[in-house]
Amino acid sequence: MQHPENSEEYKGLTVNxxxxxxxxxxxxxxxxxxxxxxxxxxxxxxxxxxxxxxxxQAVTLxxxxxxxxxxxAQKVIxxxxxxxxxxxxxxxxxxxxxxxxxxxESLGTKxxxxxxxxxxxxxxxxxxxxxxxxxxxxxxxxxxxMAKNAFIRxxxxxxxxxxxxxxxxxxxxxxxxxxxxxIFVETVGVGQSETAAHSMVDFFLLLQVTGTGDExxxxxRGIMEMAxxxxxxxxxxxxxxxxxxxxTQFRNALALFPPTExxxxxxxxxxxxxxxxxxxxxxxxxxxxxxxxKRNGYxxxxxxxxxxxxMYETINSHLLNSFYQNEQMEHLISEAERKVLNNELSxxxxxxQLLEEYYKML
Amino acid sequence: MQHPENSEEYKGLTVNxxxxxxxxxxxxxxxxxxxxxxxxxxxxxxxxxxxxxxxxQAVTLxxxxxxxxxxxAQKVIxxxxxxxxxxxxxxxxxxxxxxxxxxxESLGTKxxxxxxxxxxxxxxxxxxxxxxxxxxxxxxxxxxxMAKNAFIRxxxxxxxxxxxxxxxxxxxxxxxxxxxxxIFVETVGVGQSETAAHSMVDFFLLLQVTGTGDExxxxxRGIMEMAxxxxxxxxxxxxxxxxxxxxTQFRNALALFPPTExxxxxxxxxxxxxxxxxxxxxxxxxxxxxxxxKRNGYxxxxxxxxxxxxMYETINSHLLNSFYQNEQMEHLISEAERKVLNNELSxxxxxxQLLEEYYKML
Numbered sequence: 192m193q194h195p196e197n198s199e200e201y202k203g204l205t206v207n208x209x210x211x212x213x214x215x216x217x218x219x220x221x222x223x224x225x226x227x228x229x230x231x232x233x234x235x236x237x238x239x240x241x242x243x244x245x246x247x248q249a250v251t252l253x254x255x256x257x258x259x260x261x262x263x264a265q266k267v268i269x270x271x272x273x274x275x276x277x278x279x280x281x282x283x284x285x286x287x288x289x290x291x292x293x294x295x296e297s298l299g300t301k302x303x304x305x306x307x308x309x310x311x312x313x314x315x316x317x318x319x320x321x322x323x324x325x326x327x328x329x330x331x332x333x334x335x336x337m338a339k340n341a342f343i344r345x346x347x348x349x350x351x352x353x354x355x356x357x358x359x360x361x362x363x364x365x366x367x368x369x370x371x372x373x374i375f376v377e378t379v380g381v382g383q384s385e386t387a388a389h390s391m392v393d394f395f396l397l398l399q400v401t402g403t404g405d406e407x408x409x410x411x412r413g414i415m416e417m418a419x420x421x422x423x424x425x426x427x428x429x430x431x432x433x434x435x436x437x438x439t440q441f442r443n444a445l446a447l448f449p450p451t452e453x454x455x456x457x458x459x460x461x462x463x464x465x466x467x468x469x470x471x472x473x474x475x476x477x478x479x480x481x482x483x484x485k486r487n488g489y490x491x492x493x494x495x496x497x498x499x500x501x502m503y504e505t506i507n508s509h510l511l512n513s514f515y516q517n518e519q520m521e522h523l524i525s526e527a528e529r530k531v532l533n534n535e536l537s538x539x540x541x542x543x544q545l546l547e548e549y550y551k552m553l
Numbered sequence: 554m555q556h557p558e559n560s561e562e563y564k565g566l567t568v569n570x571x572x573x574x575x576x577x578x579x580x581x582x583x584x585x586x587x588x589x590x591x592x593x594x595x596x597x598x599x600x601x602x603x604x605x606x607x608x609x610q611a612v613t614l615x616x617x618x619x620x621x622x623x624x625x626a627q628k629v630i631x632x633x634x635x636x637x638x639x640x641x642x643x644x645x646x647x648x649x650x651x652x653x654x655x656x657x658e659s660l661g662t663k664x665x666x667x668x669x670x671x672x673x674x675x676x677x678x679x680x681x682x683x684x685x686x687x688x689x690x691x692x693x694x695x696x697x698x699m700a701k702n703a704f705i706r707x708x709x710x711x712x713x714x715x716x717x718x719x720x721x722x723x724x725x726x727x728x729x730x731x732x733x734x735x736i737f738v739e740t741v742g743v744g745q746s747e748t749a750a751h752s753m754v755d756f757f758l759l760l761q762v763t764g765t766g767d768e769x770x771x772x773x774r775g776i777m778e779m780a781x782x783x784x785x786x787x788x789x790x791x792x793x794x795x796x797x798x799x800x801t802q803f804r805n806a807l808a809l810f811p812p813t814e815x816x817x818x819x820x821x822x823x824x825x826x827x828x829x830x831x832x833x834x835x836x837x838x839x840x841x842x843x844x845x846x847k848r849n850g851y852x853x854x855x856x857x858x859x860x861x862x863x864m865y866e867t868i869n870s871h872l873l874n875s876f877y878q879n880e881q882m883e884h885l886i887s888e889a890e891r892k893v894l895n896n897e898l899s900x901x902x903x904x905x906q907l908l909e910e911y912y913k914m915l
Contacts, residue, residue, distance in 0.1 A: 268899050276896065357901060364899065415810065416775045444806035448777065498893050498900055505904035510872045531860050534638065537630050537726065538860055539719060542867035553915055 231263055235270045241370045243342060253361045254347045268361050271368035276494065278367045279481055280374045282388040284414065285398030290424045291377060293464040294398055296332040301470060302373055303340040310366035311335070313377040314384045315346035316355045342371060353508040356387035360501055363391060385414050390500050393490065394477045397421045399441065401433040416448055419480055420457050422473045427463035434461045453489040455480055514549055523548055593625055597632045603732045605704060615723045616709045630723050633730035638856065640729045641843055642736045644750040646776065647760030649741065652786045655826040656760055657737060658694040663832060664735055665702040672728035673697070675739040676746045677708035678717045704733060715870040718749035722863055725753060747776050752862050755852065756839045759783045761803065763795040778810055781842055782819050784835045789825035796823045815851040817842055876911055885910055 229237075229248065237245025252264040285291050299309050311332075335341050347358040363374055376392055378384040389395050397418035415421075421441050426434035441459040451457065458476055462469030484490040514520060527545055530536040536544075591599075591610065599607025614626040647653050661671050673694075697703050709720040725736055738754055740746040751757050759780035777783075783803050788796035803821040813819065820838055824831030846852040876882060889907055892898040898906075 265902055269902055272896050272899055361901065413775050413778045416778055440805065440809055443802065444809045447802055447806045495894055499890060501900035502890065502893050502903050505901050506876065506907060507873055509904070509908050510876055511869055514868065514872055528861060528864065531864050532857055534634050537634055538863035539723065539867050540627055540631055541864050542871070545868060546871050
């Protein structure tokens with residue numbers, strides 16, 4: 192959501208002057224207009240004081256595509272950085288139907304009751320288009336969304352994966368500075384979002400349901416080997432036996448995988464988010480893992496590598512975008528692609544010709 | 554190996570004038586000097602006629618880093634393109650000790666005896682440094698290297714993965730134009746080479762040995778899910794029972810994986826490259842797969858996507874290299890990285906500052 196204060200219409204006006212009537216009768220917008228425009232300093236002090244409303248506004252700035260908003264957002268992030276990093280970051284993925292929302296609601300509520308401060312974020316580049324966005328509907332997490340210690344934020348709206356992931360990654364910094372010591376990053380199991388999430392969390396959890404074959408459709412290959420642990424959800428009622436069998440199967444499968452870089456042996460556990468059983472076993476696995484990798488130094492190594500990753504990832508996507516989003520190049524690129532597909536031109540010659548044209552333009 | 558004809562020393566001299574003595578007494582170099590310098594036309598007609606010596610020289614051009622060689626190589630490739638594509642391309646990976654060389658020797662010899670024309674290539678970016686390069690030592694494939702229908706070529710020498718992979722990919726074009734209808738691309742199981750190989754082959758085979766845990770060390774996670782099939786090698790002697798158990802285990806594990814994009818269900822088979830048993834079962838799996846994906850259209854789809862992939866991959870690595878290999882940037886990059894790691898600068902601000910500097914330089 193964009194600040195009304197930052198839209199073209201309101202530019203240059205302090206909101207309290209009340210000169211401009213709101214374009215819609217959205218009461219929320221009216222409410223917002225009454226607020227003073229915040230300075231970097233206000234955001235930072237509000238965030239450090241744990242003010243959830245100011246945190247929300249700062250995240251809105253991070254998500255904004257206005258240059259003026261980004262300029263402030265980047266300053267706020269830079270000021271918050273020294274206060275970030277002190278949390279456990281858990282990535283959660285699973286196909287639609289695996290019960291991610293219910294699981295997050297259940298685990299999240301328990302953690303908040305135990306005194307944790309929890310921020311729930313998401314990466315879903317398709318969130319605007321597909322409507323049925325993950326976390327888009329807070330009504331699916333009614334209990335958690337009312338918990339005092341929880342901050343739930345839907346995925347930044349649709350865009351390139353890189354852009355969406357960058358915003359989520361920056362939001363983690365703000366949440367941590369605001370005192371959230373537990374961060375969930377939810378993704379749908381489509382592949383690329385998982386790679387992005389994997390590169391910003393400490394523990395990557397795959398939520399599965401029982402059965403093999405069709406039930407797994409939708410989870411991209413490769414994600415299972417990314418997981419630090421698997422939780423088989425919906426282990427309840429008639430499903431209990433099937434879930435136990437699946438647990439053994441997955442455990443055997445994981446044992447065949449090569450060792451992880453951290454030295455951790457990924458494990459499988461069962462739970463029922465609906466009944467609230469086994470949920471804390473999943474969390475115990477996460478905690479055991481954190482103890483394990485803090486002890487052997489992998490925790491810091493991974494965090495360091497992730498920070499580097501995001502610097503280089505930002506550079507790389509910028510360099511590539513300036514090529515691919517160059518309007519003059521677009522026609523040339525599709526023409527070259529056509530020739531490559533018809534075997535008229537080798538992939539490499541086509542690439543070199545395009546690069547030559549591009550550098551001429553710069 | 555670089556053509557003596559193309560080295561600085563020989564520049565501008567036709568070799569037959571014999572004015573310059575060879576710098577070493579390498580008899581191979583002397584032999585080479587006697588040869589006429591070839592034109593593009595000579596390479597192309599030689600390759601199309603299946604002349605293995607001219608093919609070898611053309612591959613040397615492809616591997617050369619001299620601009621003059623590259624200019625000729627690219628023309629040769631372009632001329633060969635229309636004759637390429639008509640082969641089965643098999644990627645083979647496995648840890649050192651899985652018996653890749655013996656397996657390739659065994660399967661390759663059988664295929665050559667059955668009338669196939671086989672080219673064995675490799676991707677190993679570390680080939681020069683590590684000495685014990687895969688395929689570096691043809692003595693490990695004595696029988697195959699003497700087969701009339703086989704063309705064995707070690708990995709292009711050490712360099713960036715992108716560069717090495719590009720050369721292998723271009724060599725496939727030349728080999729196919731020379732009539733090789735079966736291409737093996739061997740990699741060591743370190744991760745990135747497999748992604749590169751996977752993007753140029755039709756079937757990706759993982760060669761395993763029995764057992765779990767330590768034996769798998771070295772194979773990067775994620776590779777198993779890339780495989781279209783697994784062959785458990787060394788199923789001989791005292792090992793037979795263990796291999797059969799492993800086969801069942803891997804089969805169960807694969808069944809838990811999500812479906813492949815091609816719709817193919819990866820299978821597991823056992824073999825003994827040393828005894829020559831089960832080898833053709835592996836090949837039958839490859840053939841079944843090819844029939845399957847030709848029928849459902851995936852074969853063409855994948856080839857098309859791979860051609861596009863290499864065009865974009867070449868563009869991307871060029872764009873990134875021009876940033877990272879810019880001498881003036883190097884110091885700035887390492888300085889920015891240091892600040893990011895010390896939490897003095899956010900990954901995103903650091904990236905943007907570097908990009909600003911870079912564009913100023915262009």
